[in-house]
Each structure stands twice: as C-alpha cells, then as structure tokens.
C-alpha cells in the first residue's frame with residue numbers, strides 16, 4: 285500500500301485523528317509536504333465533493349471531511365512555509381460575504397505560505413470593508429477572493445467595486461477562485477487573475493510580484 289493511501293482514506297472517511305496520524309507518518313517517511321497536498325489531499329476532497337453531488341455523502345460527512353482536511357493542513361503549514369527571511373509578498377485572503385466555504389481558500393492560503401508569502405487570512409463571510417481595512421493595515425500586494433456559491437459570486441464584484449471606491453484597488457493585484465468562478469467572470473469584474481486550483485496560485489502570485497516590480 286502506498287504511504288499516502290491512509291491519508292487519502294482518512295480525509296475521505298472524515299477521520300481527523302487518522303488524517304493527522306497519516307500526515308505524521310508520511311512526513312516521517314520524507315514525503316514532500318506540497319506534494320501531499322496536491323496529489324493526495326486535494327484529490328481526496330474532490331472525491332468527497334463527487335460523493336456529495338451523487339448523494340452518497342451528506343452535510344455531516346462533508347463537515348467531517350473538512351475537519352480532517354483542516355487538521356492535516358494545520359500540521360503541514362509550518363512545513364510548507366519557506367524559510368526565507370524576506371516574504372515573497374503580502375497577501376490578504378478571504379471568502380466573500382455570505383459564503384461560509386473555506387476548505388479551498390485555506391488550501392490556497394497554505395500554498396501561498398508555502399511559497400514564501402505572508403498571508404493574512406480573514407476567514408469566511410468577509411464584508412468588503414474588512415478587505416479594505418486589511419489591505420491598508422498590512423500594506424498588501426495581493427488580494428485573494430474565494431466564493432463557492434453562485435449566489436455569493438456577485439459579492440466578488442461588490443468587493444472590487446468597494447475597493448475602487450476606497451482608492452485601494454490599484455495598489456493591489458486581485459486573484460479570484462472557487463468552483464463556480466470562471467476566467468470570463470474574472471475578466472468581467474476586472475480582477476487580475478483566476479486560478480482553477482490551489483496548485484497554480486503560487487506561480488500566479490509570483491507573476492503578480494514580478495509585474496509590480498517592473499511597473
């Protein structure tokens with residue numbers, strides 16, 4: 285059996301204790317933390333989503349799987365974090381107003397931390413004013429917005445509009461994501477980029493920083 289199979293199974297079965305034990309074991313066996321996230325944990329959560337859609341899983345199973353995922357990520361976060369003294373850039377991230385989904389957003393935040401970025405995570409159901417305050421307080425380079433519901437996607441536009449009105453929009457690059465979000469929507473609301481999954485976010489964020497240094 286592969287060293288990562290117990291981790292995959294633990295997330296799928298929503299067993300947080302087993303997920304934590306499996307992460308410990310994989311790390312002790314020198315598994316690469318970033319690879320654990322992208323090749324085992326995200327696929328396990330994708331399968332949870334599939335089972336939910338086919339009505340084999342219901343809300344309690346989702347919550348347990350989310351908890352197992354969070355436990356595993358919490359353990360990996362310090363290992364993902366790069367050791368460089370100078371942060372690659374500052375990111376403010378949150379799930380937009382009305383939306384409570386945070387598993388994908390947490391993964392994106394963990395990947396960015398792993399890529400050396402300093403991440404301020406505002407959590408879920410974040411109103412536009414809080415994003416604006418955090419951009420000002422942290423002198424952020426990048427803002428990440430997450431939405432998982434078609435009914436909360438418009439809050440991304442509302443947030444961007446509020447940032448424009450407050451005069452902070454042009455100080456930052458904005459990346460958006462979440463299952464219902466598309467590149468078209470990103471262009472339509474004037475965001476700077478969209479990522480389909482957490483695996484592309486570090487490259488995109490580094491690209492943003494390179495652009496900022498050239499302009």
Ligand code: B12
Pocket residue numbers: 326329330332333334336337343346347350382383384385386387388389391392427428429430431432433434435459460461462463464478479480481482483485
């Ligand atoms: C887990 C889950 C929940 C959990 C959330 C737990 C938590 N702490 O997050 C709970 C049970 C609470 C929940 C509640 C609800 N949910 Co729900 N949920 C899901 C589910 C199954 C999985 C989402 C998930 O975590 N995926 C795994 C992560 C890793 O993927 P991800 O979130 O897409 O994130 C990746 C990318 O999108 C991207 N990304 C995400 N954010 C960002 C941000 C940036 C900046 C970038 C660059 C990239 C990026 O990178 C991530 C990692 O690769 C989805 C189904 C699905 N397949 O998406 C439904 C789903 C999103 N939920 C749905 C619904 C309807 C609801 C409820 C309204 C149900 C209800 N009737 O109460 C409530 C709404 C609560 C609220 N106000 O938000 C619908 C949405 C339908 C729609 N199109 O609007 C879905 C699609 C299920 C379905 N098919 O019906 N849900």
